[in-house]
């Protein structure tokens with residue numbers, strides 16, 4: 001029988017006490033047709049809190065920059081109605097005994113031009129360069145860049161005011177913050193571009209501004225090597241570069257790093273520590289000294305991008321993920337599709353009802369429960 005107990009050890013992030021190590025991964029569902037959370041959204045998160053998810057990270061929720069969203073069904077994290085909706089969500093989660101933080105999102109150049117609630121707004125970026133490397137607009141001024149950073153901080157301050165338990169910055173997957181990290185999209189020559197440290201400076205500025213807005217509330221940043229347009233891309237090609245990258249984030253005052261991988265068991269630098277070597281969260285923890293969240297196909301056999309091509313995924317073993325958690329390679333485990341499919345996933349795992357875990361069915365994206 002699989003020993004699931006390491007998943008159910010408590011964990012503390014600053015003053016935030018989590019009952020277990022299971023995190024609901026942020027998942028965009030586009031189920032807020034008017035741009036603000038509704039009663040269905042409250043029930044969706046409340047259900048997962050009631051069934052024992054340790055920490056819920058919300059779907060990406062956008063900042064006040066007009067170009068931050070490409071979908072008016074994605075909930076915003078600014079303005080009166082959206083914030084009132086989010087207040088009801090966090091109250092529902094707390095009532096069910098859960099903890100939750102919003103994932104603050106700005107799509108940057110991943111936004112389709114002319115899309116979202118403000119189709120006429122320009123898309124923000126570090127250098128006016130698309131994900132394919134094409135220059136399409138002027139480089140924003142330093143003042144504009146600082147306003148992009150402040151927009152996250154304004155949302156973070158609102159999260160604290162509404163009673164959320166933490167805040168996550170979406171710094172992964174070729175969205176705005178990641179476009180600053182990535183050489184292809186960041187060609188700036190001021191303090192926000194150049195070396196890996198300088199490309200991390202936008203994230204650092206954002207972290208510092210968020211910290212000023214939220215005080216002691218835990219702040220997480222999600223990063224990834226892979227990009228939506230290039231799964232093989234790497235911001236850091238070796239542990240030395242990775243250390244320089246994450247050191248900037250740690251020094252800026254972030255509390256934890258959420259390391260997005262498509263497959264949790266994939267080693268990040270197998271040429272250094274072999275085919276069973278540390279994954280990205282393992283390396284980031286070792287090099288930054290910060291707690292990390294790992295993610296990617298937990299409890300399933302295939303990776304998540306298939307979900308957008310209508311693919312399902314069979315239930316997979318949890319043993320090696322739990323062993324790595326138990327060894328301290330990373331601290332928390334985020335679960336995406338398995339929790340999208342089954343709100344009771346955490347409860348079933350805790351009660352060792354593993355035979356009741358369900359395959360991820362492609363149709364789960366069409367339903368909302």
Ligand SMILES: Cc1cc2nc3c(=O)[nH]c(=O)nc-3n(C[C@H](O)[C@H](O)[C@H](O)COP(=O)(O)O)c2cc1C
Pocket residue numbers: 025026027028029059060103170172173222260261262295296297298300303304307334335336337338365
């Ligand atoms: C429907 C769906 C929506 C997603 N939306 C987001 C998002 O808003 N922000 C984000 O950082 N990742 C997003 N992801 C990625 C997940 O957070 C997670 O990293 C990925 O699904 C891998 O976990 P899994 O294999 O357990 O599903 C999304 C994934 C899915 C399936």
